[in-house]
Amino acid sequence: MLPWAAICPGFTCSKRRRPGALTRAPLPAGPRFTLRALDADLAVLAARLRIEHRLRLPDAIQLATALSECCDALVTHDRDFPAGAGVPIHRGDGA
Numbered sequence: 478m479l480p481w482a483a484i485c486p487g488f489t490c491s492k493r494r495r496p497g498a499l500t501r502a503p504l505p506a507g508p509r510f511t512l513r514a515l516d517a518d519l520a521v522l523a524a525r526l527r528i529e530h531r532l533r534l535p536d537a538i539q540l541a542t543a544l545s546e547c548c549d550a551l552v553t554h555d556r557d558f559p560a561g562a563g564v565p566i567h568r569g570d571g572a
Contacts, residue, residue: 513542530559540564 513519519541526544527537536558543551543564550565551558558566 511546513546519545530562
């Protein structure tokens, strides 16, 4: 599981339109990419994980998504992301 924000920015500057204009970046396509909506079940799981592991909300949502989607691993640059949270954690910096 890799958060969308880590894949590419959600918005990009379009110099063709007007300087500083923001346009939505295209979603990656293919069988290896899935966009997962935040629904009530995922929110409840994220809330539980946030309390259990003392996570910030974005980290709890990422972990909940990785667990609910049975991901092989979660990729992060966050050095204090908890180990032993139910999914292998791969540090983006190689650590």
